[in-house]
Ligand SMILES: [Fe+2]
């Protein structure tokens with residue numbers, strides 16, 4: 001490209017604290033905030049008073065306002081002091097400065113969820129099918145990993161030089177503009193330099209969006225560029241394409257149908273690279289093979305639903321009843337789309353959310369689970385933003401030092417994120433989905449993307465790009481743009497948002513977000529995000545049937 005995108009982001013109310021809450025008429029002890037009692041109180045009452053004083057003292061020290069009623073409630077437990085210590089930590093973590101009944105019940109709910117999710121790991125056993133030979137074990141694997149230069153593993157060449165950025169944007173523009181040219185007849189597509197000399201007649205131009213803004217009159221003004229030049233392009237405010245155009249993001253590569261008017265290029269329509277295969281038929285394979293999808297296990301987190309996950313593993317081994325065994329018999333592949341473990345230091349104060357605080361121990365436990373998958377099932381494992389590789393996309397496969405525990409397992413395959421594989425002849429795109437956050441915050445048409453993640457995936461397919469906007473999302477400018485797609489996949493598997501979402505046939509692609517095995521975290525509670533844990537989608541690659549098995553009901 002002519003320009004180099006320069007955006008690189010790696011990167012006491014002490015005295016009054018009881019006044020609002022206490023309604024007591026008795027005088028207050030200024031140290032504890034408690035009502036004073038007379039010396040004739042019984043021993044039991046004295047003990048209770050002492051407990052209240054100790055508990056209240058904990059919060060006072062941290063300048064936390066406490067409601068006397070809530071203090072009463074908290075101190076009914078024999079373990080009040082221990083509870084108060086945990087509660088104080090919870091309040092510090094969430095920036096809560098008023099301890100009232102609402103805060104107390106939030107903490108109690110949170111503690112109950114955590115207790116439910118943590119189980120000993122010693123129960124994990126090596127995978128072994130219940131009895132006899134499952135149907136999938138009689139099928140030879142039909143799997144080609146990381147096809148078509150789709151995987152950055154062992155190919156990362158970025159040094160962060162200016163040339164890397166130029167090569168990166170050139171690669172994106174060349175590959176996506178080639179797809180766009182295939183869609184429009186060559187004679188009516190002109191270079192931007194040539195467009196400036198055209199008058200009246202409608203023609204097509206292909207450009208990468210450099211900037212986007214709304215003028216004070218409400219029109220949309222884009223700057224678009226190709227290899228030679230950059231020109232402004234206007235979308236009038238009353239244009240029928242205005243609503244759709246509001247979703248245009250910087251760095252997308254688009255074809256604009258346009259005309260010149262008073263030296264200004266005016267757009268009448270636009271097309272995205274993925275529209276090439278808009279009416280593509282869905283492909284199916286010939287053999288009865290199923291693939292199960294997982295993501296966002298977050299092993300090591302106090303919220304990891306281990307018992308439920310072990311139930312899923314028992315299902316894969318045909319040990320959860322006849323009806324489920326009938327489904328599991330045909331599972332030949334498992335795809336795991338990242339956030340395998342919770343990691344260490346991924347966000348501030350994460351250690352408070354971990355039950356396993358050692359990254360190697362987290363992966364050792366994760367590998368124990370992998371070993372519990374029967375050997376006749378081929379497992380594709382990609383990393384996510386919580387895993388022990390670079391945080392920016394594209395991510396290489398997990399290094400051996402973390403997963404040496406399954407080094408000898410020939411059915412476990414560690415791949416990069418994103419990457420494309422041929423499974424039973426069908427193309428499978430596996431991408432963790434870290435860029436989904438950026439799509440939702442930058443495209444007003446995707447505001448409900450956390451509730452319906454499949455809509456974000458549809459936009460990715462429309463653009464043939466997993467993360468067009470450079471800068472806000474964490475991207476590495478490799479000489480090849482691994483986030484750009486050269487073709488539309490048959491199956492698109494992603495995760496990251498902890499919410500299951502599906503589109504069974506979007507222009508021939510089955511889109512699957514496989515949710516999570518992590519319970520709702522405190523952070524998600526504060527954001528109002530409702531995850532859908534323990535729901536495992538399973539796709540019949542010869543039937544096109546998608547079924548979801550729910551493992552959330554395990555006691
Ligand atoms: Fe996750």
Ligand SMILES: [Fe+2]
Nearest residue numbers: 339384385496
């Ligand atoms: Fe994630």
